[in-house]
Structures are given as structure tokens and as C-alpha cells.
Amino acid sequence: MLNEINDHQLAYIKLWYLVQHSLSAYQKLVQHFGSAQDAVQKNHLNQWHQLNLHKNHIERASQFFSDQQQQEFERILYQIHQHSDFMLTEQDPDYPQQLMPYHDRPPILFGKGKAQHLSEAQIAIVGSRKPSPHGKQVAYDFAYYLSDQGFYITSGLAQGIDEAAHQGALQHGRTIAVIGTGLDLIYPSQNRPLHDQILKQNGTIISEFLPGTKPLQHNFPRRNRIVSGLSLGILVAEAQLGSGSLITAQAAANQGKTTFAIPGHIYSEFHQGCHQLIREGAILVDHPEQIIEDLALPTQWQHQQASLSRKNNPNEVQNDEIAPSVDRPKLSKHEDDEHSIPIHLLAVFQQLDWVGRDLDQIAATLDLDTATLTSHLMELELLGRCIQQSGLYLRCRN
Incomplete structure (x- = not known):
């Protein structure tokens, strides 16, 4: 249960409620007013109609202080208290830096x-x-092995492959579920025992959606970008053509994350989606150690970020009752041969793949101007981690 909601968090909740999870509306309002706190000030709500927002957002803002709206908002705040152990805004130091x-x-x-x-x-x-x-x-099996090596396994709490991955990782108490509903709902309902087991065995469940949000179809592609964004890489274990997991793979590709796929029999319909991903550039794997080898550098960066987070929040790691220690992931056996990449270059490096991406593709997912991006890519070239061919930037191994 969440102990308290401070004024900063309350402003974020209020704005997120008023725009009903619309990222475009949220970003437009924050950009115009400067912050979530300013966007929801009473004297600013009447200015929303000037920003070409959807009429539903404008109407909700204009009626926010009505008795009906206030009652609904208070109900949501109560549910957040009841169903959340924590909440993080993008301004909080504990917000996962890999999403930034x-x-x-x-x-x-x-x-x-x-x-x-x-x-x-x-x-x-x-x-x-x-x-x-x-x-x-x-x-x-892959989840069991990778979690035994110290990695957390992240998935979507769906039936099938997601469910099996969570269960494998739970054997070592290392799994994270990203859901497409509010935390007060469990979908699918058949996975309630798994949901409870994740929490009982030191796991974590998160959502960007407010309590009461139902499992609407468009929520799950949104959830997928968080699954891939949190992760160093994504493994598609089995997928048919048209599988929703291919959307997650596409989100990972857009974010510059490494995608892995497990092949199967050429006549098996269960593996056609994986075969398509492999044709499009996903890395074929038949053993989890291959994933660890390819993710050695991003994992090193993740250690640096986690160490910084622990230094900023010493109470969380010094009190074993609050935060039991977790073994660091074991990296590639060739880790000592790898050159470290400066932290400020890792976000750009993660946008690169082995096929090649142009400047526009890389810039589309990063908040960097062209001059800074070009400078970072040049540094990566000097470090031997990037090469330019025919206007495309590719990863390269030393």
C-alpha cells in the first residue's frame, strides 16, 4: 500500500487523469506550461482550449472542480493508495533511467x-x-537460465509464453510484469495465481494506467514499448505470423534494442513469426548464453546506472529487510576483453544494430539535436564501436 502522495506526484496524477493517458496531450501541455504542476493550476485549466486538444480533454478540465469530477478523482486516489506500493514520475530519481x-x-x-x-x-x-x-x-528454460545468471526477466503477464517466462524467472525471484490495465485489475483473470506469486516471491508489477483502466485492445501495444524499453534486449521465444509479440519486437527495433529469436521447424506455424524476425535481422539463438554474450556492453552500462541509483538512495540497499541484496548478472566470459563505453554514449549505442540506421532513424527516438548526435556517433567510431557505411551507422565489434 502506498503511504502518501506528495504534491509533485498529485500534479502528475491529476494531469494524467485529465488527459486520460494521452501522451501527445500530456506532452503538449507540459511543453506549453512548463510542468505538470503548472498545467493543472486552476487558472490554467481554462486555457486548455487554446492548445487544440481533443474536446474531451478540454471538457474534463473545465469540469474538474465539479462535485462529480472531484468524487471520481478522489476515488482514483484512494485506489492508487490501496493497490500501489510505489509510484514514480519521470522527474523522480528512482524512475528507470533506461526509459529516459x-x-x-x-x-x-x-x-x-x-x-x-x-x-x-x-x-x-x-x-x-x-x-x-x-x-x-x-x-x-531460457528464463530460468538467464535469471540464474542474475538478470530480471520482463514480460507482460499474458497467457502462454509470457506466463512461462515469469514462472521460469520466479525460481530465482527475478521477474517484472508490465500490465495493460490498472493495478486494481488482473488480466487475464486466469493468471491471478501467477500475479500473486510474483509479488510473494520478490517480483514487481507495474503499469502506466490509472486504477479502473480496463484491458482495452490498444493498451497492450502501449504496454509493449515499456517491456522493451526497460530491457537490454528482447527474446521472442515462439510466435506465429501476426502474433502480438511481433509488435513488441518492432517496439524494441524502434528503440534500438537487440532482438533475439528462437527458430523452429520450417513447417511449424508456431515459429513463422520468429523466422520472419530472423530474416529481418533478429539474432538467431539456441542457447541463453548467446544472449548474455551479445548483451555484455549494455549490461555493463546497466550496472553503472544501478550503482548510481543505489548511491543516491543508500537507505534502500543498507536495510536488508527493505531491499535484500541481489547478485549482479554474470556477463560474457569475454567481458574483460570489452572496452567500456562512456555512460553518455550508451543511449546512442543502443540505437545501433548490425544492419545499419541513418541519422533520422536514430534521432527519432532520442531527444538529441543533430550536432550532438553526430558528435556522439563520431566518439563511438573512435572507440571502435560504430562504423559508417553508405550513410548508415552500424555496430561493430573490436
């Missing part, structure tokens, strides 16, 4: 469990909701 480079990051996250887990090194495992028995076993 993305312009579509959620401005607020509600969570159950331990907030500090969000800053740990994570690998996403996703796939079909109706997998083959073989696919579920593979997802479980």
Missing part, C-alpha cells in the same frame, strides 16, 4: 513490489499467447 531516452516514455508508473528492481539488468521474453508445449518449455 525515449520521447514516448510513460510520465508516471504505478507499481507493486520493489521499485528498485526496475533499474536492474533486464531481458524481455515474449511470444504467442497460444504456444506449443515445446515453446512454453523453451521460454521457461
